[in-house]
Amino acid sequence: MSPTEVLSVTDISACCTPITREPMDAAGAELLAKSLKALADPARLRLLSLVASHEDSEACVCDLTEPLGLSQPTVSHHLKVLVDAGYLEREKRGTWAYYSLTPDALTSVSGLISGL
Amino acid sequence: MSPTEVLSVTDISACCTPITREPMDAAGAELLAKSLKALADPARLRLLSLVASHEDSEACVCDLTEPLGLSQPTVSHHLKVLVDAGYLEREKRGTWAYYSLTPDALTSVSGLISGL
DNA sequence: TCAATACATCGACCGTTGTCAATCTATTGG
DNA sequence: CCAATAGATTGACAACGGTCGATGTATTGA
Numbered sequence: 525m526s527p528t529e530v531l532s533v534t535d536i537s538a539c540c541t542p543i544t545r546e547p548m549d550a551a552g553a554e555l556l557a558k559s560l561k562a563l564a565d566p567a568r569l570r571l572l573s574l575v576a577s578h579e580d581s582e583a584c585v586c587d588l589t590e591p592l593g594l595s596q597p598t599v600s601h602h603l604k605v606l607v608d609a610g611y612l613e614r615e616k617r618g619t620w621a622y623y624s625l626t627p628d629a630l631t632s633v634s635g636l637i638s639g640l
Numbered sequence: 641m642s643p644t645e646v647l648s649v650t651d652i653s654a655c656c657t658p659i660t661r662e663p664m665d666a667a668g669a670e671l672l673a674k675s676l677k678a679l680a681d682p683a684r685l686r687l688l689s690l691v692a693s694h695e696d697s698e699a700c701v702c703d704l705t706e707p708l709g710l711s712q713p714t715v716s717h718h719l720k721v722l723v724d725a726g727y728l729e730r731e732k733r734g735t736w737a738y739y740s741l742t743p744d745a746l747t748s749v750s751g752l753i754s755g756l
Numbered sequence: 757t758c759a760a761t762a763c764a765t766c767g768a769c770c771g772t773t774g775t776c777a778a779t780c781t782a783t784t785g786g
Numbered sequence: 787c788c789a790a791t792a793g794a795t796t797g798a799c800a801a802c803g804g805t806c807g808a809t810g811t812a813t814t815g816a
Contacts, residue, residue, distance in 0.1 A: 543685060543746065544692040547707070553682035553689070560680035563753070565774080566669035569659060569676075573669070576660040585793060591663070598775055600794055619783050619792045630659065634754035637679070638747045681804080701763060714805055716764055735762045735813050 532610030533559045533629045536636065544639040559633050562609035567592060568602045572611060572630075575623050582615075582624040648726030649675045649745045652752065660755040675749050678725035683708060684718050688727060688746075691739050698731075698740040 536555050541548070548556075563569065570592060575583045589599050603623055606612040611629045615622045652671050657664070664672075679685065686708060691699045705715050719739055722728040727745045731738045 543689050544741070546689070546693050548686050548689040550682065550686070553685040557680050557682040557685055560676055560685075561773095564673050564676035564680040566666065566673040567774080569669040569673055570664050570666070573659050573662070573664040577662050586791095594774095595776055596793070597777080597795080601774080604794085616782095616793095621793065625660070631754045634750045637753070638750035677803095683804080702761095710804095711806055712763070713765080713807080717804080720764085732763090732812095737763060 531555050531558070532626075533633045534610055534626065536632070542636050542639040556633075556636055559609055562605050562611065563633070565602070565605075567594060567598070568606055571599070571602055571606065572625065575612065576625055582622045584620040584622050586620070588623075647671050647674070648742075649749045650726055650742065652748070658752050658755040672749075672752055675725055678721050678727065679749070681718070681721075683710060683714070684722055687715070687718055687722065688741065691728065692741055698738045700736040700738050702736070704739075 536559055541552070543556075563572075571588060574588055574591060575581070578587060585596065585599055585603065588603075589596050592599060594602075603612065603614070607614050607623075610626055612623045613626050615624070652675055657668070659672075679688075687704060690704055690707060691697070694703060701712060701715055701719065704719075705712050708715060710718075719728065719730070723730050723739075726742055728739045729742050731740070
């Protein structure tokens with residue numbers, strides 16, 4: 525679970541060819557699969573969605589726990605997965621941790637899927 | 641694992657709003673997560689890639705087993721997952737089963753991710 | 757009718773993952 | 787310095803998912 529194990533989505537788009545262009549090699553498939561696994565969870569999709577549509581496009585954990593209906597540790601866990609995968613950025617201000625969308629992260633992975 | 645449990649990707653794009661538009665409801669997140677889970681596996685990504693770049697944009701199981709380095713039952717399993725999720729179509733001709741990309745399936749899910 | 761081939765299904769094994777309660781670590785206010 | 791609050795981390799548990807060998811089912815060709 526160390527940071528180096530996961531390659532940020534934005535970096536992947538710089539190293540791999542889209543799905544339909546040519547047969548993907550094993551390494552590229554592994555990387556893209558990891559990025560997609562981070563997305564492929566209902567709680568995490570809703571988290572991204574909540575952050576994106578929140579005021580100032582950022583939100584702290586306390587804003588997210590209640591609408592999701594999950595415990596605080598679980599929400600923190602999902603946020604960590606999204607940060608490690610490069611979809612979210614985390615900024616600590618005082619007691620709070622504010623999360624915001626990494627620019628272009630979603631469009632990057634989207635581009636790899638659609639083939640451009 | 642019944643067919644009715646899984647909603648085809650193409651249908652999802654007709655029923656759900658993209659991630660960043662507004663907070664996703666639980667049901668929509670569940671559906672999109674299921675579609676993404678079907679994609680989020682290295683073997684399945686390579687299968688889609690192999691089928692797409694194969695001659696006539698279709699391939700039978702025997703074409704796919706060797707380049708993937710997985711057993712025939714495992715390949716069949718992954719292909720079933722992709723068909724159930726709506727990414728692949730299956731046509732049986734004689735002894736062989738030919739798989740081809742469902743038109744617009746990848747672009748549909750890609751659109752839901754990128755926000756348009 | 758029989759053997760061979762292509763593919764699907766089943767059952768089992770095992771590593772992965774989502775979840776929570778409990779605990780730990782700041783940081784702020786008094 | 788102490789209490790309260792926000793959040794991360796840990797440990798445990800159950801559910802899920804990828805894999806394979808063995809077996810089942812069509813279909814073709816002889």
